[in-house]
Amino acid sequence: MRTHALLARLALATLTGLALPAIADTWSAAGVSRYEVFSGAMTGLYRTQGVAVSGNEWVFSWQYGLERTDLALNSLQRTGGIDPATLSITTGIPAALAAQGFDHIGDIDVYNGILYASLDSEAGDYQNGHVALFNANDLTYTGKVYQLNGAPSNPHNDVASWVAVDGANGLGYGKEWQNGNTINVYNLADWSFNGTLTLDRSLKNIQGAKVFDGALYLSAHDATKSVYKVDLASGHVDELFQLPITANAYNETEGIALRRREDGSVEMLVEMIVTPNGNDLGAYVDLHHYVTAVPEPTQAALLLAGLGLVGGIARRRSGSRAAATE
Known part of the structure; x- marks a missing residue:
């Protein structure tokens, strides 16, 4: 009893006074997947605007439609x-949306089985921003579309160009x-x-965004x-x-997506359209893969594990002593 109480007080005191270092984002290039835009199967064409994660699938957007992949x-x-x-x-934009002048899909996001697609009118010089909702499992249109009004300074x-979903907090960006x-x-x-979140530096030409781990x-x-990485609490911006x-x-540069892998590491996918020597017919899409390392146990986790082990030994020893005195 005394040993257990001492260990509990030790754990509480140690964790209370423990200052854990911030874990910096360290990303390593992990390869490039290249797809031609206007030759062969033209796979690259369908991956030129945005990308998101939907369960065990990727979902891509191109100007006139969507694509699901494994x-x-x-x-x-x-x-x-x-x-x-x-x-x-042949446009994949539903007729009900095309009739409203939408001819451009930007970066997309997926939350709770719903795909959120940013829409605008290229023919109208991008003055008609909306977001349309699709079912992520079969890319069917739900019939829901909402106008995007920006800040009063630029509505x-x-x-x-993109929408990002923060489902945990019921917000979009x-x-x-x-x-x-x-x-x-x-x-x-x-x-x-x-409302708006004020950043501590100006950014321009943002083509894709995702909320991940807050x-x-x-x-x-x-x-x-x-x-870049933005702290949603403070507006601080880090270039990664x-x-x-x-x-x-x-x-x-185009869309971006992140997913947590089974080993605990994180994979990031970023789209880049490359047009060599101004030759549109020679264009291709590079999907850049980046990963973080598998997370190691934190100092606090190691401490708690060690205290748990010591506590277990203490309990076994206490039991042995009790048995010896019976």
Whole structure:
């Protein structure tokens, strides 16, 4: 009894005074999956706008539709398509949405089986930002679509390049494509404007975003082709790394997605469209894979495990002594 009480007090005192170091994001390049856009199977075309995780699948977006794949990036389903012979496009945007002038899908997100797709009108110079809801398991349209109104300083101008979902807090996020130091915050239930999150630095040309472990990860088509992490509590921005750039080519960063793997590590996928020497027909998509290391037990976890072991030994010894005195 005395030993157990002493160990409990020791654990409490130690954990109370223990200052755990912050764990920095350390990402390692883990390969590139390359797909041609306008040759062969044209697989790259369907992976040119956004990407999200849906259970054990990836979901991609292209300007006129969506695609589901397995985790090995094998295609399972596509909406819309292109005729290889004529390069004519059949839109996968539902007729009810196309009739409203929507002709561009941006980066997407998935939460609770619902796929949230950012929509805008390229023909209208991106002044018609909305988000449409699809069923992630079969890409069918739910019939729900909501207008995205940004901050009063910029309510409509190119505010729907992407949407990101923070399901745990019932919020959605977006940002104007132009340079600015705010993130638009929406109510997830109806995507009504909730306010803005002020960042501690300006960011521009954000093409994709995801909420993961309470932080917002952003992929930028800026001068450095950077991936950023935003603290949603403080607005602090960290640059995590810069994507490799192909020389003598036009490089355009697109969507981003993160998933936790079975071993506890995290995989990040970032899309990059590469057009060599300005030759559109030679364009391809690089899907850059990044991973974090498998997490090691924290100092606190090791301490608790050690105290538990000591406690177990103490209990066994106490039991042995009690048996010896009976």
